[in-house]
Amino acid sequence: MSGQEQQFVQDVFASNWIAPLGPQVDAFEKEFCDVVGVRHALALSSGTAALHLSLILSGVSQDDEVIVSTLTFSASVNPIIYQGAKPVFIDSERASWNMNPTLFAETVKRKVAQGKPPKAVILVHLYGQSADIDPILEVCNEYGIALIEDAAEALGATYKGRSPGTLGKAGIFSFNGNKIITTSGGGMLVSDDGDFITHARKLSTQAREPAPHYEHAEIGYNYRMSNVLAGIGRGQLQVLEERVQARRRNFDYYVEMLADLPGIQFMPEAPWGRHTRWLTTLTIDSERFGADREDVRLAFEAQNIEARPVWKPMHLQPVFAQYECIGGETSATLFANGLCLPSGSNLTETDLVRIVSVIRSVYAQNHS
Numbered sequence: 237m238s239g240q241e242q243q244f245v246q247d248v249f250a251s252n253w254i255a256p257l258g259p260q261v262d263a264f265e266k267e268f269c270d271v272v273g274v275r276h277a278l279a280l281s282s283g284t285a286a287l288h289l290s291l292i293l294s295g296v297s298q299d300d301e302v303i304v305s306t307l308t309f310s311a312s313v314n315p316i317i318y319q320g321a322k323p324v325f326i327d328s329e330r331a332s333w334n335m336n337p338t339l340f341a342e343t344v345k346r347k348v349a350q351g352k353p354p355k356a357v358i359l360v361h362l363y364g365q366s367a368d369i370d371p372i373l374e375v376c377n378e379y380g381i382a383l384i385e386d387a388a389e390a391l392g393a394t395y396k397g398r399s400p401g402t403l404g405k406a407g408i409f410s411f412n413g414n415k416i417i418t419t420s421g422g423g424m425l426v427s428d429d430g431d432f433i434t435h436a437r438k439l440s441t442q443a444r445e446p447a448p449h450y451e452h453a454e455i456g457y458n459y460r461m462s463n464v465l466a467g468i469g470r471g472q473l474q475v476l477e478e479r480v481q482a483r484r485r486n487f488d489y490y491v492e493m494l495a496d497l498p499g500i501q502f503m504p505e506a507p508w509g510r511h512t513r514w515l516t517t518l519t520i521d522s523e524r525f526g527a528d529r530e531d532v533r534l535a536f537e538a539q540n541i542e543a544r545p546v547w548k549p550m551h552l553q554p555v556f557a558q559y560e561c562i563g564g565e566t567s568a569t570l571f572a573n574g575l576c577l578p579s580g581s582n583l584t585e586t587d588l589v590r591i592v593s594v595i596r597s598v599y600a601q602n603h604s
């Protein structure tokens with residue numbers, strides 16, 4: 237927490253407006269629109285809920301196909317299954333680690349030619365960096381496919397000057413505890429389409445029809461964010477830019493202190509925008525470095541420092557093994573060699589020195 241949150245939460249208690257909906261939720265949505273540059277926003281209980289509603293409102297149902305990045309967190313994919321639809325995984329490109337636009341275009345064209353166009357695509361913006369949206373959006377527009385952007389990890393990033401999450405039909409953000417800003421748990425659905433958000437708002441509050449009694453013509457969900465958590469979100473939003481700067485400073489420090497080591501390669505920052513470095517991630521070429529990713533991770537663990545492998549691609553997950561994947565080598569290699577370094581906005585210089593010394597000592601042990 238940054239300090240501002242308590243005031244907003246106090247306002248909630250003073251007004252005794254605790255339940256979902258209320259002035260803090262309205263203000264959080266409006267302020268979020270201003271920060272990311274979008275017309276409409278809907279505060280929800282999680283990013284996953286936002287993805288689920290996006291799919292429902294894009295008409296995704298039983299046996300439809302939904303294209304999705306394979307290198308991501310499972311929450312990008314689970315809502316496809318909730319709808320009884322089938323994920324089609326697409327491999328990463330090296331430039332950004334995000335969905336390969338060429339593979340995406342080829343896949344859409346093949347499926348259209350086969351008479352089964354995908355219903356939607358969930359494009360993930362990984363680790364604080366936007367995917368290359370334009371070529372993907374172009375294909376979506378040509379074939380009438382809904383582009384849903386999973387920007388859960390990319391709040392504060394830019395793509396050609398705009399915020400990822402705001403270029404497609406809908407975008408989602410997450411305020412889970414590990415994200416760049418947090419409400420302890422929560423999410424946001426954004427769109428320039430007012431009707432889309434109005435309908436999502438209705439579904440998120442149990443799909444009540446306008447009537448004095450409880451009237452229902454659609455299946456609803458209980459997905460709304462509480463007024464208390466929206467108060468926290470408003471405080472957090474004020475420190476977003478500071479957080480991005482802190483994360484980027486961590487990254488710069490790691491680069492400065494580790495770049496001379498052979499076989500270490502940081503996740504590239506693609507030319508189209510700003511990477512927030514929500515997480516600093518790198519790959520280790522074991523032949524050149526003299527030790528592999530697991531050696532380094534275990535050396536961290538021995539020092540009680542948490543560092544995790546890059547996401548295990550969805551096409552390699554037992555639960556999704558039966559689904560189609562286009563390519564897969566690039567993301568599999570990133571998983572095999574990739575490591576996420578400690579990246580918190582509150583890391584101290586002492587922490588950073590300690591972290592760097594662990595990696596350097598693994599290198600030194602293998603080069604003595």
Ligand SMILES: *Cc1c(COP(=O)(O)O)cnc(C)c1O
Pocket residue numbers: 281282283284285308309311312360386388389409410411412421422423
């Ligand atoms: C965190 C995350 C989500 C889910 O957000 P929740 O708010 O935790 O439901 C979805 N996609 C990606 C890529 C994420 O990292």
